[in-house]
Amino acid sequence: MISDLLSATVIIGIISSGIRLATPYLFASIGEMFGQRSGVLNLGVEGQMLLGSFVAFYVTLETNNVWLGVLAAMGVGALMGLAMAFITINLHATQGISGIGFYLFGMGMSNLLFQKLVGTVEGVKGFQKISVPLLGKIPVIGEIFFNHNALVYLAFLLVPVAWFVLNKTTLGLKIRAVGENPEAVDSLGVSVAGIRYLTVIMGGVFSGIAGASLSIALLNVFQQNMTAGQGFIAVALVYFGGWKPFGILGGALLFSMINALQLWIQVLGIPIPAELAVMMPYILTILVLTLSVSKGQGPSALTKVFEREG
Amino acid sequence: MQKNSPVINEKVAFETLEMRGITKRFPGVLANDNVNFDLRAGEVHALLGENGAGKSTLMKILYGMYHPDEGEILVNGEPVKINSPTAAIQQGIGMIHQHFMLVPTLTVAENVALGLPSSRKPLTDLDRVSERVIALADKYNLSIDPSAYIWQLSVGQQQRVEIIKALYRGAAILLLDEPTAVLTPQEVDELFAIMRQMQSDGYGLVFISHKLHEVIAISERVTVLRDGRNVGTRPTCDVTQNTLANWMVGREIEFIKSTEKPQVGEVRFALEDVSCGSDRGVEGLRGVNLAVHSGEIVGLAGVSGNGQLELAEALTGIRPITSGRIILEGQDMTGRKPSVITEKGLSYIPEERMKDGMIRNFNISENLVLREHHKMPFSKHGFLQMSYINEHADRLIEQYRIKTPSKKTLAKSLSGGNIQKVLLARELSREPRAIVAAQPTRGLDIGASEYVHEQLLMERKKGTAILLISEDLDEILALADRIAVIYEGKIMDILPRETATKEDIGLLMAGVHPGETIRNEKCD
Numbered sequence: 066m067i068s069d070l071l072s073a074t075v076i077i078g079i080i081s082s083g084i085r086l087a088t089p090y091l092f093a094s095i096g097e098m099f100g101q102r103s104g105v106l107n108l109g110v111e112g113q114m115l116l117g118s119f120v121a122f123y124v125t126l127e128t129n130n131v132w133l134g135v136l137a138a139m140g141v142g143a144l145m146g147l148a149m150a151f152i153t154i155n156l157h158a159t160q161g162i163s164g165i166g167f168y169l170f171g172m173g174m175s176n177l178l179f180q181k182l183v184g185t186v187e188g189v190k191g192f193q194k195i196s197v198p199l200l201g202k203i204p205v206i207g208e209i210f211f212n213h214n215a216l217v218y219l220a221f222l223l224v225p226v227a228w229f230v231l232n233k234t235t236l237g238l239k240i241r242a243v244g245e246n247p248e249a250v251d252s253l254g255v256s257v258a259g260i261r262y263l264t265v266i267m268g269g270v271f272s273g274i275a276g277a278s279l280s281i282a283l284l285n286v287f288q289q290n291m292t293a294g295q296g297f298i299a300v301a302l303v304y305f306g307g308w309k310p311f312g313i314l315g316g317a318l319l320f321s322m323i324n325a326l327q328l329w330i331q332v333l334g335i336p337i338p339a340e341l342a343v344m345m346p347y348i349l350t351i352l353v354l355t356l357s358v359s360k361g362q363g364p365s366a367l368t369k370v371f372e373r374e375g
Numbered sequence: 376m377q378k379n380s381p382v383i384n385e386k387v388a389f390e391t392l393e394m395r396g397i398t399k400r401f402p403g404v405l406a407n408d409n410v411n412f413d414l415r416a417g418e419v420h421a422l423l424g425e426n427g428a429g430k431s432t433l434m435k436i437l438y439g440m441y442h443p444d445e446g447e448i449l450v451n452g453e454p455v456k457i458n459s460p461t462a463a464i465q466q467g468i469g470m471i472h473q474h475f476m477l478v479p480t481l482t483v484a485e486n487v488a489l490g491l492p493s494s495r496k497p498l499t500d501l502d503r504v505s506e507r508v509i510a511l512a513d514k515y516n517l518s519i520d521p522s523a524y525i526w527q528l529s530v531g532q533q534q535r536v537e538i539i540k541a542l543y544r545g546a547a548i549l550l551l552d553e554p555t556a557v558l559t560p561q562e563v564d565e566l567f568a569i570m571r572q573m574q575s576d577g578y579g580l581v582f583i584s585h586k587l588h589e590v591i592a593i594s595e596r597v598t599v600l601r602d603g604r605n606v607g608t609r610p611t612c613d614v615t616q617n618t619l620a621n622w623m624v625g626r627e628i629e630f631i632k633s634t635e636k637p638q639v640g641e642v643r644f645a646l647e648d649v650s651c652g653s654d655r656g657v658e659g660l661r662g663v664n665l666a667v668h669s670g671e672i673v674g675l676a677g678v679s680g681n682g683q684l685e686l687a688e689a690l691t692g693i694r695p696i697t698s699g700r701i702i703l704e705g706q707d708m709t710g711r712k713p714s715v716i717t718e719k720g721l722s723y724i725p726e727e728r729m730k731d732g733m734i735r736n737f738n739i740s741e742n743l744v745l746r747e748h749h750k751m752p753f754s755k756h757g758f759l760q761m762s763y764i765n766e767h768a769d770r771l772i773e774q775y776r777i778k779t780p781s782k783k784t785l786a787k788s789l790s791g792g793n794i795q796k797v798l799l800a801r802e803l804s805r806e807p808r809a810i811v812a813a814q815p816t817r818g819l820d821i822g823a824s825e826y827v828h829e830q831l832l833m834e835r836k837k838g839t840a841i842l843l844i845s846e847d848l849d850e851i852l853a854l855a856d857r858i859a860v861i862y863e864g865k866i867m868d869i870l871p872r873e874t875a876t877k878e879d880i881g882l883l884m885a886g887v888h889p890g891e892t893i894r895n896e897k898c899d
Contacts, residue, residue, distance in 0.1 A: 233498055233499060234497045234498055234499060235488070235492075235493045235496065235497060235498070235499050236497060237499075238481070238485055238488065238489055238499055239489065239490065241478070241480070241481065242478045242481060242485075242486075242489050245478045245479065245480050245481070246476070246477065246478045246479070248476060249475075249476035249477055249478055249486075249489075250478075250489065250490065251460065252438075252440070252460050252470070252472065252476040253460065253464075253476070253489055253490035253540075254459060254460045254461030254464055254490055255489070255490040365479075365480075373440070
């Protein structure tokens with residue numbers, strides 16, 4: 066039975082779905098990374114994803130336009146990011162606690178809206194696969210890399226773009242500096258609050274897209290609590306990836322591949338208890354985080370409130 | 376070079392700067408009281424004063440970090456509003472902070488470029504910034520590699536990056552907040568050379584310090600601040616070092632003197648050639664020798680941050696020492712745990728009484744037994760004897776006149792004076808053989824201060840050896856039998872009270888031996 070896993074079609078299938086499943090992790094983690102690099106830890110990613118997920122699903126259901134769905138999810142994510150920014154930056158709330166609040170809010174609100182507006186489990190016509198011309202025709206490679214929906218391509222494109230913004234632009238320089246020494250940035254006349262608002266709202270936007278990628282690209286349904294902890298894993302991936310876009314890419318692929326593997330194990334009926342298989346990515350999160358995260362390498366001002374004296 | 380780098384700011388045109396009637400209040404403190412200050416192009420104007428005299432506050436107002444409650448600022452004769460560092464930078468003002476405003480994980484060029492418009496927006500233009508940094512560094516002999524990370528640089532080099540940052544932004548005025556505090560003597564010389572060159576290039580420099588010889592060596596004019604007030608502004612060549620020392624420490628004497636002759640006995644505790652580190656990474660103590668005899672109070676005077684905390688912590692075993700010996704009652708206590716040293720009869724009244732001396736959320740009876748709670752009769756077989764602890768608290772509250780609603784009141788809700796009484800009660804009721812009291816009256820009102828002084832004098836009468844660490848010269852002159860002055864981790868001198876003058880102590884506190892004269896060659 067185990068040997069079933071080693072056939073070419075199955076391996077191609079695992080890698081291909083692994084790449085697809087990395088999409089929500091990538092959007093959410095890259096967004097979260099910008100927030101954390103500027104010193105704000107947003108634990109509410111899960112809630113932002115859930116609400117984004119529902120809104121994208123609902124708008125798509127009503128309009129039959131997936132891009133409008135994504136846009137709506139971005140809007141909802143931006144609003145939640147704005148609220149998170151206001152509470153942590155202006156009101157100096159403890160970041161971890163307010164993040165948990167936003168998680169609970171997002172979960173409750175998405176449930177409520179789902180029950181009020183939709184009620185029953187319903188499918189939606191989500192993003193369709195796009196085979197990249199020529200490249201999509203290459204055997205094996207084409208199957209694995211170039212036969213996905215638009216959001217998958219965007220998620221992978223986001224990684225080098227994020228790297229470029231962070232390391233090559235003046236905005237990226239400010240973000241990195243604010244997360245390390247906000248006093249220094251303030252003394253040079255750059256608004257610490259402004260930068261943090263921007264990154265936290267941006268994080269919300271990407272979390273919204275991450276949620277949309279679940280409900281209108283990967284699964285094409287909405288269910289209560291459908292993110293099932295992926296938002297929290299996304300936060301962990303930021304640490305795992307050492308606050309760097311390509312590190313996060315590696316982490317996201319590792320987790321999504323494990324996830325794909327456990328799905329295929331279930332599909333193929335390999336006699337491993339399904340519960341155990343489902344647990345795999347989570348156990349891996351804990352293991353990898355405890356073993357590999359370099360200690361004290363994060364932004365120095367992460368979770369610290371900045372307040373100018375006088 | 377200039378053509379290639381369009382975003383570099385030209386040096387702002389600057390002739391004069393004037394601060395008029397600046398007043399700044401913080402809750403409970405008048406940090407600046409109607410201060411006038413001015414600066415001209417091409418001069419170094421020193422701002423001299425003890426810690427807390429209001430020097431940094433005044434400069435932070437000028438740099439837009441604090442907003443004054445009253446007063447105005449004029450640049451080139453025009454009134455200006457400086458509400459933020461950005462506004463200050465626009466007026467050509469740059470500040471070199473005591474704690475550097477650098478991002479350690481970024482390179483020199485990135486730190487310089489931070490917050491400036493780029494010539495290749497939205498991308499950074501670090502190569503151009505680097506070119507200009509090298510040009511500036513060459514001009515002032517700063518030798519800085521723009522691609523080096525800040526964390527790789529020495530403190531002196533980091534300071535140069537700060538200077539470059541300010542020059543890069545077109546600063547014509549530099550505010551240097553205690554720039555020498557973190558430097559080695561050689562680095563100080565190098566900094567002075569840089570400052571002289573900038574001065575001849577027409578920059579205006581404000582040099583904050585409490586070290587007299589530096590002020591006299593580098594400045595054209597000097598302003599002394601004391602308790603937030605401008606005591607005087609003079610051309611440096613026109614004032615003597617003694618005048619400055621006097622202005623800096625003040626003249627009024629408020630405290631009652633101890634009149635009885637001390638009954639001095641054997642050496643109770645001593646530091647022998649002790650060196651140790653500090654929390655700031657520099658050397659805290661450098662070969663300190665100090666002996667305190669039974670029945671005497673030795674006062675340790677000095678501007679704060681010169682090794683007083685390190686000395687107290689070394690003596691009490693809290694801070695490990697790197698060389699030398701700690702002697703208590705004739706026994707070598709070097710490397711022993713604080714509990715062992717305490718047990719031997721040393722009591723410690725720490726400077727941060729709420730942080731290091733007490734537990735805020737414990738009540739008075741609990742705080743009173745923090746040191747001895749594990750011993751009979753306060754506990755038996757590991758169980759606290761609450762009835763005895765409570766009786767003990769009642770006794771001490773009465774004896775030390777602690778004003779409190781009850782012995783169950785939490786420490787944090789007591790007034791400063793009563794907190795200090797609780798601490799004294801705990802430390803003195805153990806009948807110590809030796810006491811280290813650090814800033815025991817800081818923040819207390821006159822009544823509470825007098826109470827503390829009485830208690831210390833009573834201990835002295837009993838034959839206890841006391842080291843009184845204080846920044847308050849009047850307090851030291853009133854209580855101490857001998858006065859040791861500490862400066863940069865070294866004991867400058869130890870003076871008997873009878874012959875010590877405030878002026879001499881003031882000079883020693885500023886690192887100058889009385890009789891030694893320091894000259895600014897420009898005055899000759």
